[in-house]
Amino acid sequence: MKRFRRIKTFFTDTVALMKQKQYKEIGNKFKRFFVGMKFTDGLLYKILIYGLLISLGYIYLYPILYMLTNSFMTMADIIDVSVKWIPSSLNWENYQLVWEAINYPVALKNAFILAIFPALSATVSSAIIGYGFARFNFPLKKLLFVLMIATFIIPPQITMLPTFRMYSKYELLGSLKAFIYPAILGQGLNGAIFILIFYQFFRMIPKSLEESAQLDGASHFQVFLKIAIPLAVPSIIIVFLFSFVWYYNETYLSGLFLRGSDLLTLPLRVDQYINNYTSIYPEGSRARELMQAVKLAGNVLTILPLLIIYFFTQKYFVESIDRTGITGE
């Protein structure tokens, strides 16, 4: 409303000035309206900002929209060139097909189990480790810290074979333990990032808080449990969410360690089903083309739980960033 009023006064003012034939004044007024006093408060700037936002937002949303709309298409729609964005009818068949084939509720339950337990153990362990790095001084601390960051840089391909052999020796393959054990010991998926997040956060807690608790007779472990942890709730939430999402989406390691077991991440399960399904039909046949839509429906079903979780926890994901030290300075 305020902006409309400004536009209105702008027009009435210019008309008044035109009547008085003060053209120089009009020029100034135009300039102030479009460019503003310091450019950042003018109309042009606003147009520029929102234009950029909308075009970049389109780039980001494009694949999701593509996935959503195409998953509803029937075979006729996919072949028809004139149907590009909006399918001719809402067709739930694709979803039904995938839903039944992978037994979606059970698959989803398994995928959640597979993500929640490693994520929980990673959260607990990285909180403890992060606290140790942040609050205490000990010899070799810098070296250990650098090594911790180095574990993030080393590609999993290097360590994969020895880990694989180790797991098969101790019969960890095909069970949840293959993910939980490394997570408990702080070596889980992207473990270094989580330790860094907690490290940043715990460093920000003032020392005096700890000291006053110690004067009252608290030990270091009590300080950690009773003071540091309650303060770190936003970090805990963000670490858990990140860890959950990453474990949920994980395909590389789980494809290797969990091969042949009932526990499979949802992306892998959908992938498996699609591969089985496509291999029945010959290359280039009609049924294969239909598969495109089924595949996309499977993918939508895969990310739907994540989208729902994201929708509810969005606040934590994006607003607690400045409170938690994701920056890793």
Place this chain on the structure above:
Amino acid sequence: MKRFLNKVGGFFKKQLPRIAKKVKTFTVQNTPRELIFFRIIKFRKSNRGRQAMIGYSFILIWIIGFLIFSLYPVFYSLYLSLFKVRLDGADIQMTFEAFNNFKAAFVLDPYFVEILLSYILNTIVNVPVVIVFALIIAMLINQDIKGKGFWRTVFFLPVIISSGPIIGELIDQGATTLPSIEDYGFVNLILDNIGSFLATPIQNLLETILLVLWFSGIQILILLAGLQKIDRSIYEASMIDGASPWESFWKITLPSIMPLISVSVIYTVVSMSVFSLNEVIIYIRTIMLGESTIGTLITGYGYSAALAWIYFFVMVGIILLFIGLLNIKSLNLKNVREMRRRRRSRI
């Protein structure tokens, strides 16, 4: 007899402190000033020593995990890369090959060098694009705009969704290319005017621009957090001194988030390199899982370990290259001269 017994007794008397010393090696000693584990690890009972001990007990789980799940596999794979490894059911046959695996990667292997080169070029082109876009988006979100929450949600979406199979699906379906880019003859224009050496990565970039941009989710977060930490009053002061927004971007914003840009460069390179659809990764994996035959060297675990190590060093090289480029500015001549002068005056 007595003499003999005396001798024996004397011998043991002499040995006793030594044995005691040896026994001490395996104990925990609690002297008034120190707490000694196995005679090697000593913690003074000062404040600092106690702090060190408690600090270690906090990170103990990490140290154990690091030894088991990171250090041991790293060394083991380095060891494997020197061998020709064949799996016969449960047991392994290994023949020592010294550095032949590494040599074979460059000499015998028909694909690896080509894939590696294209990976290097693509990464070098893509990383700056990701960083620049992440910076632009972070600065846009940091503005006073309407519907901040909505825009943040949109730009952070990729982190939630991007995962191997789904992105792979989208690539298959052609959903990662913006249709509008292909419709214009832009790509052809580039191909006609620049040599293919440079044009191919650029063409790749344009074709996978969505994919590339989807990598910038976390980087946006990192840079946004950095932008929010800059004190507003600095901008106000600079404005009073007559700085334009353009100038204050180069003189205030960029220098203050420079360390974060380095962080996000490292993050980008790493996440792109370990991304499960990366060509090199796929190649290493197929070699690792492929049956190893006796005759040829370029198959099997040993060879794939060697490839993974080469890949790792290339990756570190790229990271160092970018970090070096970012720091070039601060190393200009004036600073060097100043440093030298200071050092001389100290002496």
